[in-house]
Amino acid sequence: MSDKNLTERIDDYLSDALSAADRRAFEQQMQTDPVLQEEVELQRALIAQLRIRGAGNLKAQMRQWETESAGEAARVRPLWPGRRIIWLAASVVAVLSLGIWIWTVQRGTPGDEMAVQSKPPTTGEPVPSAGRVIRLPVETADRNGLGYAGDEPDRDSIWVRLLSNPAYPAHYRFTDSLYLYLSAYRPEQDQLRLRYDARNNAYHLSINDSVTYNLEKGFQRIRPLMK
Amino acid sequence: MKFPFTRKTATEQDNELIERVRRGDRKAWEMIYKTNRWLQKNSIRQYGTEADAEDIYQNAMLALYENIISGRLQKLDGRLSTYLYGIVRNQAGQLLRSFRPKSHELPEHVQEEVPVNIAREDAFLQRQIDRLDDRCRQILLLFYFEKQSAEDIGPQVGIPVDSVRKRKYECLTKLKDLARRYRNTEYDE
Numbered sequence: 001m002s003d004k005n006l007t008e009r010i011d012d013y014l015s016d017a018l019s020a021a022d023r024r025a026f027e028q029q030m031q032t033d034p035v036l037q038e039e040v041e042l043q044r045a046l047i048a049q050l051r052i053r054g055a056g057n058l059k060a061q062m063r064q065w066e067t068e069s070a071g072e073a074a075r076v077r078p079l080w081p082g083r084r085i086i087w088l089a090a091s092v093v094a095v096l097s098l099g100i101w102i103w104t105v106q107r108g109t110p111g112d113e114m115a116v117q118s119k120p121p122t123t124g125e126p127v128p129s130a131g132r133v134i135r136l137p138v139e140t141a142d143r144n145g146l147g148y149a150g151d152e153p154d155r156d157s158i159w160v161r162l163l164s165n166p167a168y169p170a171h172y173r174f175t176d177s178l179y180l181y182l183s184a185y186r187p188e189q190d191q192l193r194l195r196y197d198a199r200n201n202a203y204h205l206s207i208n209d210s211v212t213y214n215l216e217k218g219f220q221r222i223r224p225l226m227k
Numbered sequence: 228m229k230f231p232f233t234r235k236t237a238t239e240q241d242n243e244l245i246e247r248v249r250r251g252d253r254k255a256w257e258m259i260y261k262t263n264r265w266l267q268k269n270s271i272r273q274y275g276t277e278a279d280a281e282d283i284y285q286n287a288m289l290a291l292y293e294n295i296i297s298g299r300l301q302k303l304d305g306r307l308s309t310y311l312y313g314i315v316r317n318q319a320g321q322l323l324r325s326f327r328p329k330s331h332e333l334p335e336h337v338q339e340e341v342p343v344n345i346a347r348e349d350a351f352l353q354r355q356i357d358r359l360d361d362r363c364r365q366i367l368l369l370f371y372f373e374k375q376s377a378e379d380i381g382p383q384v385g386i387p388v389d390s391v392r393k394r395k396y397e398c399l400t401k402l403k404d405l406a407r408r409y410r411n412t413e414y415d416e
Contacts, residue, residue, distance in 0.1 A: 007400045039403075046402055047371050049352040054372025055289055062260060062285045069264075 006036075010043045132187065136160045136178070138203075139195045160192070170225045174203070174217045181222065182207075241307035248295050251375050251383060260288055263308050266315050283322055287314040296374045355405040363398035370395050 012018050013026050030037045137157045159177045168181035178194070185207075193206045194215075203215040205225070213225040235243075247255035266287075270280035291311055294300040303310055356364060362384055369380045377391035386394060 007396050007403065011396070011399070042403055042406060043399070045348070046352055046355075046399070046406060049349060049356060050367050050371040052349075053353065053356055054368045055293075057368070058289060058292060059285055062288060065257070065260060066281055 006039060007043065010040050013040065014044055014047065133159060133161050134192075136192060136194050139193065141195050141197050141199075158194070160194075162187070168222055171222050172205070172213075172215060172225055173220065173222045174215050175220060178205075178215070179222075180205075237306055238303055242302050244307065245295055245300065245303065248292070249298075251369065251373060251379050256292070259291075259307065263288075263311050266308070266312060270315060270319060279322060283315060283318045287311060287318045290314050290318070296372075298374075351410070352406060355402060355409060358405050358409075359398065359402055363394075363401060366391070366395055367398050367402065 009026070013023065018026060030040060135157050136159075140156075161177060161179045162185055163179060163181050164183050164185070165181050166183065169183040171181040173179040173181075180192075182190075191208050193209065195204045195206070196202075197204060203217055204212050205215055206212040211227065213227055215225075216223065244255045244259055248259065264284070267280050267284035270283050271277055288311075291300070291314055300310075356367075359367070365384055366380060369375045369383065375383075377388050380391050381388035384391075384394075
C-alpha cells in the first residue's frame with residue numbers, strides 16, 4: 001500500500017468512513033502490524049493538534065475583536081489631518097475676524113483714523129482727532145399725531161458714536177446706532193438732541209438747538225448731514 | 228404558503244447565520260460574536276471580573292462554533308441568543324466550580340505528577356504544523372477543524388474542487404513526514 005493510500009485509509013478509519021467489515025479488517029491488521037499502529041496514532045495525534053490549532057486561531061480572532069472594541073471605546077475619535085488643518089484655519093479666521101471686528105468697532109468705520117477715547121476731554125477745546133460713545137435720549141414728538149405708526153422708535157435712547165475724520169466734516173451713518181462725524185464738535189460745550197417725529201417717521205438731530213439736521217435711518221453709507 | 232414579501236423571523240435569520248457559518252462565512256461568525264456580546268457584559272455583572280466574563284463568553288462561542296461545524300446544531304427552534312445564553316451559563320458554572328476547593332485536592336507539599344511527555348509531544352506536533360506552507364495548513368484546518376466540504380474549501384484556497392481532496396492528503400502526508408523527520412532530532416535536544 002502506497003503512503004498516499006495508507007494516509008487516506010487511516011483518515012477514513014479515523015473519520016468513521018469505513019464500512020463495518022472494512023473497519024474490522026483494518027483493526028485486525030493493526031493488531032498484527034505495529035508500523036500501521038504507529039501510523040494511525042501519529043495521524044490521530046496530528047488531526048487532534050490541527051483541531052487545537054483551529055480553536056486557538058478562533059480564540060485569537062475573538063480576542064482581537066475584543067481588543068479592537070476596547071480600543072474603539074477608549075479612543076476619542078481624532079480629527080483626520082485634513083480636517084485638523086481646516087479647523088486650525090477656521091480658528092485663525094475666527095480670531096482674526098474677532099480682532100478686526102473689535103478694531104472696527106473701536107475705530108468706528110474703516111475710514112476713521114481716530115481711536116475711541118473712552119475718557120472725555122477735560123478741556124473745552126475741540127478734539128478733532130478723538131471719538132467717544134454716548135447714550136443719547138430719543139425725544140418722541142407727536143406720538144399721538146395722525147399717522148403715527150407706533151413702531152418707531154423702539155428704544156428711548158440709542159448709542160451715538162462721535163467721530164472725527166477730515167474726509168467727513170459733517171456726516172452721519174444711522175443704522176441701529178448713530179455714527180456722527182462732526183469735526184468741530186466740542187464735547188463739553190455742544191449739546192446734541194435727537195428727536196423722533198412720529199407723524200413723519202423721521203429723525204432730527206439738533207446741535208445746541210440752533211441747527212437741525214434730518215437723519216435717514218437704515219443706511220450703511222456715510223451721508224452728509226442735511227438741514 | 229408564505230406571502231413572498233413576508234419578513235423573516237428572528238429565528239429564521241439566526242438559522243441563516245448558522246448555515247453561513249457552517250459553510251465557512253467568517254462575516255457571519257463575526258456578526259454572531261458581536262451581536263451577542265451583551266451576554267459577556269451580562270456575565271460581568273453575574274460572575275465577577277471582566278477577564279472571566281470575556282473568557283466565559285469566548286469559550287461559549289467556541290462551543291457554539293464546534294456545535295455548528297460538527298452538525299450537532301443544525302437548526303434552532305428559538306433565538307440563537309437564548310441557545311448561546313445556555314452555553315454561557317454552563318461555561319460560567321464550570322468556571323465557578325473550578326474556583327471551589329476540591330475535596331480530593333492533594334496537599335500543597337505533594338505535587339501532582341505532570342504529564343511532561345504529553346505536553347512535549349503536543350508542542351512538538353504544533354511546531355510541525357508551523358512548518359507547513361500556508362496553503363497546506365489552511366486546507367488542513369478547513370478540513371479537520373472547520374469540517375468544510377471540498378466544494379467550500381476549493382474557492383477559499385483558490386484550487387479546483389476536484390483537487391481539494393488530493394491536496395488534503397498530500398498536505399497530511401507532508402505533515403506526517405515532517406513529524407517523523409524531526410521526531411528524533413527535536414526529542415534529542
